[in-house]
Amino acid sequence: xxxxxxxxxxxxxxxxxxxxxxxxxxxxxxxxxxxxxxxxxxxxxxxxxxxxxxxxxxxxxxxxxxxxxxxxxxxxxxxxxxxxxxxxxxxxxxxxxxxxxxxxxxxxxxxxxxxxxxxxxxxxxxxxxxxxxxxxxxxxxxxxxxxxxxxxxxxxxxxxxxx
Numbered sequence: 001x002x003x004x005x006x007x008x009x010x011x012x013x014x015x016x017x018x019x020x021x022x023x024x025x026x027x028x029x030x031x032x033x034x035x036x037x038x039x040x041x042x043x044x045x046x047x048x049x050x051x052x053x054x055x056x057x058x059x060x061x062x063x064x065x066x067x068x069x070x071x072x073x074x075x076x077x078x079x080x081x082x083x084x085x086x087x088x089x090x091x092x093x094x095x096x097x098x099x100x101x102x103x104x105x106x107x108x109x110x111x112x113x114x115x116x117x118x119x120x121x122x123x124x125x126x127x128x129x130x131x132x133x134x135x136x137x138x139x140x141x142x143x144x145x146x147x148x149x150x151x152x153x154x155x156x157x158x159x160x161x162x163x
Contacts, residue, residue, distance in 0.1 A: 043059065043061065044058070046059060085146055092144060092145050096143060104124055105118060105120065112151070114152045114154060115153050116154045117155050118158040120158060120159065122157060125157045128155055133153065136153060
């Protein structure tokens with residue numbers, strides 16, 4: 001409510017002022033638009049020497065980028081890279097254990113070279129840990145797609161999520 005009242009006071013003062021003040025208000029408005037608009041970005045004149053010929057180039061002045069935008073870009077790139085790595089790990093896991101077992105398991109996490117696999121069946125969980133753990137780990141190391149070495153494969157009993 002207060003902002004609306006202030007706006008009406010400014011407009012009333014501008015309208016009641018004479019023509020000389022009207023020009024002043026218009027100039028202030030024009031300067032403000034020029035400073036804030038990307039269309040009126042100031043130019044920087046640079047001199048370059050290419051093959052012995054001096055060239056003068058005008059380019060738009062760059063403004064400092066907020067740290068928030070830089071951090072968002074870095075985080076997005078890392079998230080994209082992790083997603084690609086997880087997909088390649090899933091493909092390697094499916095190739096090692098086969099389609100039947102891959103349906104009842106899922107990749108939970110990969111951190112510091114340790115892959116954690118969710119197993120949705122208690123029977124399969126015991127079977128993988130007791131009988132097949134060493135063989136799967138050796139085969140997975142042979143087909144490992146990442147530059148980070150595989151240290152260990154851990155299994156975790158989990159419920160299958162309903163979609």
